[in-house]
Amino acid sequence: MSKARIAQLPDIPINKNIIYPPHLREPFAGRAKQRLGDAVGMKNFGVNIATLEPGAWSSHRHWHTRQDEMIYLIEGELTLVTDSGREVLKPGAVVGFPANAGEAHNLINTGTKPAVYLEVGDRLPGDDVYYADVDLEAKQNPPSYRFTKKDGSAY
Amino acid sequence: MSKARIAQLPDIPINKNIIYPPHLREPFAGRAKQRLGDAVGMKNFGVNIATLEPGAWSSHRHWHTRQDEMIYLIEGELTLVTDSGREVLKPGAVVGFPANAGEAHNLINTGTKPAVYLEVGDRLPGDDVYYADVDLEAKQNPPSYRFTKKDGSAY
Numbered sequence: 267m268s269k270a271r272i273a274q275l276p277d278i279p280i281n282k283n284i285i286y287p288p289h290l291r292e293p294f295a296g297r298a299k300q301r302l303g304d305a306v307g308m309k310n311f312g313v314n315i316a317t318l319e320p321g322a323w324s325s326h327r328h329w330h331t332r333q334d335e336m337i338y339l340i341e342g343e344l345t346l347v348t349d350s351g352r353e354v355l356k357p358g359a360v361v362g363f364p365a366n367a368g369e370a371h372n373l374i375n376t377g378t379k380p381a382v383y384l385e386v387g388d389r390l391p392g393d394d395v396y397y398a399d400v401d402l403e404a405k406q407n408p409p410s411y412r413f414t415k416k417d418g419s420a421y
Numbered sequence: 422m423s424k425a426r427i428a429q430l431p432d433i434p435i436n437k438n439i440i441y442p443p444h445l446r447e448p449f450a451g452r453a454k455q456r457l458g459d460a461v462g463m464k465n466f467g468v469n470i471a472t473l474e475p476g477a478w479s480s481h482r483h484w485h486t487r488q489d490e491m492i493y494l495i496e497g498e499l500t501l502v503t504d505s506g507r508e509v510l511k512p513g514a515v516v517g518f519p520a521n522a523g524e525a526h527n528l529i530n531t532g533t534k535p536a537v538y539l540e541v542g543d544r545l546p547g548d549d550v551y552y553a554d555v556d557l558e559a560k561q562n563p564p565s566y567r568f569t570k571k572d573g574s575a576y
Binding site: 302 | 461
């Protein structure tokens with residue numbers, strides 16, 4: 267049998283899991299992801315197809331110290347929110363968030379239909395995540411992250 | 422100005438470059454790639470949208486020692502060729518080639534229309550590439566690879 271791993275997109279589970287502490291989960295009720303890379307055995311990066319219902323957010327605004335992150339908007343409208351302001355994205359937009367940029371970002375579905383986008387991020391070890399708008403920090407704790415308040419104390 | 426890098430897919434150059442030695446380039450004349458990740462500053466991984474004309478190949482059959490590789494077939498038909506045989510892929514197929522599997526693979530457009538797929542691969546250092554059907558090996562030589570014959574001698 268081939269060592270290549272094959273999956274069909276419709277068979278990949280729809281994941282609505284939210285890993286943030288409970289009081290920070292509200293903007294993500296309308297977020298769902300299919301984890302394509304995980305479905306076919308990828309360890310070094312994640313490739314997801316994400317869907318945001320109108321009003322839903324991709325994440326709290328954040329940046330990564332070591333990991334690159336990229337999105338490609340397939341359908342719908344997203345607004346990119348950074349420290350520099352807001353920018354409306356249309357299908358075909360590709361956005362890169364280089365590691366250690368020191369500038370937080372997220373994406374909000376400001377349209378009237380679901381927004382579907384591809385997201386890719388690597389999994390280099392030792393990654394920390396800094397959040398701009400909420401009292402939250404994350405340190406890599408494979409296969410996920412451990413969240414604390416900014417002073418390091420536990421939630 | 423935001424540190425996020427934004428590109429629009431139609432503006433990303435179409436790259437028909439073939440990095441193999443000249444006598445091994447024939448199956449790739451009908452291969453074209455848009456390098457989405459590179460266009461928006463990604464260093465840790467590559468994300469390409471690739472198009473194969475009927476008959477064109479994705480690569481010579483190979484496997485990577487350190488890097489994971491994944492494809493997602495958007496439109497058209499591809500045949501996956503591995504040491505275990507051939508399998509026809511339809512749109513929606515996701516295929517993962519985990520690092521160090523020791524099994525070579527490539528994709529051939531066996532359909533009658535162009536095949537369009539997404540390909541993602543990380544860029545972990547120290548990666549070697551072994552080829553199954555041609556006298557070729559590759560060692561990482563950032564940002565590309567250095568090719569030799571299997572005995573290590575130069576082309």
